[in-house]
Amino acid sequence: MTDIVLMKVSNILVPHDEAVKCCTKCGAVKRLAEFAKSKKSRDGRQPQCKACDAQYQAAYRAKHKEDIRLYNQQYAASNKAAKSEYDRGHYKENQSEIRERSAAWAKANPEKVKAAWRRHYVGNKAKIVERAIAWNRANRLIASARIADWRRRHPEAYRVYRANRRARIKQAGGSFTLREIKALLTKQKGRCACCRKSIRKAFHADHIVALANGGENLICNIQLLCPRCNLEKSSKDPVSFMQSKGFLL
Numbered sequence: 001m002t003d004i005v006l007m008k009v010s011n012i013l014v015p016h017d018e019a020v021k022c023c024t025k026c027g028a029v030k031r032l033a034e035f036a037k038s039k040k041s042r043d044g045r046q047p048q049c050k051a052c053d054a055q056y057q058a059a060y061r062a063k064h065k066e067d068i069r070l071y072n073q074q075y076a077a078s079n080k081a082a083k084s085e086y087d088r089g090h091y092k093e094n095q096s097e098i099r100e101r102s103a104a105w106a107k108a109n110p111e112k113v114k115a116a117w118r119r120h121y122v123g124n125k126a127k128i129v130e131r132a133i134a135w136n137r138a139n140r141l142i143a144s145a146r147i148a149d150w151r152r153r154h155p156e157a158y159r160v161y162r163a164n165r166r167a168r169i170k171q172a173g174g175s176f177t178l179r180e181i182k183a184l185l186t187k188q189k190g191r192c193a194c195c196r197k198s199i200r201k202a203f204h205a206d207h208i209v210a211l212a213n214g215g216e217n218l219i220c221n222i223q224l225l226c227p228r229c230n231l232e233k234s235s236k237d238p239v240s241f242m243q244s245k246g247f248l249l
Helices: 050-063 065-078 080-093 095-108 110-123 125-138 140-153 155-169 178-187 227-233 238-244
Strands: 006-009 012-015 020-022 029-031 035-037 045-049 204-207 222-225
Touching (some): 035 050, 050 065, 080 095, 110 125, 140 155, 178 222
Antiparallel strands (some): 020 029, 035 045
């Protein structure tokens, strides 16, 4: 058995007959495998090592970020079929790695993920709604269970959804959000706007001027009442109702 003679190259030992090369950037002598392939070079390798080339590429991308983005957009628009085929092949070969990287990025950037989903929904609302309706029709039991579970876990959000839906049916303009309702609850110090009892456990979002009387479905036309006061008020005139409760208005 022949002994392999080793020589020291850049703090590593390599066989004396293994091809090495000097990087034109950092000046280090490295194995030929540490240089990217190139058809233009005589030895078939880049003059810079992979590490130096990676630093150069990173600096170039940071300096020309906008130019690269515009070029990629133009290329994708002009080569949709080729781009789609490449993306499918790349995803198939690197599926696990891409999923892990995407999950890590989404966890670190929740606000960007929400903004991206909002843009996607606004741009594809018709398709998304159509697909959701078709899925719900084909999976009624699963859909019903999911909706019931969501209502149980988010009672306040469901009340807001129901109020906005009722307003749309009555063709009343405007809408309000759960965040606005929570801010109003804080403004009212957690008490009914009529009887002043605590409503932190349960409340109704009442339209000050009822929708039936032409009121708008906006937060400026909303007050939080306890269930009893809201049922008593119904669609009555707000001034008349408060006077009937003993308020001097």
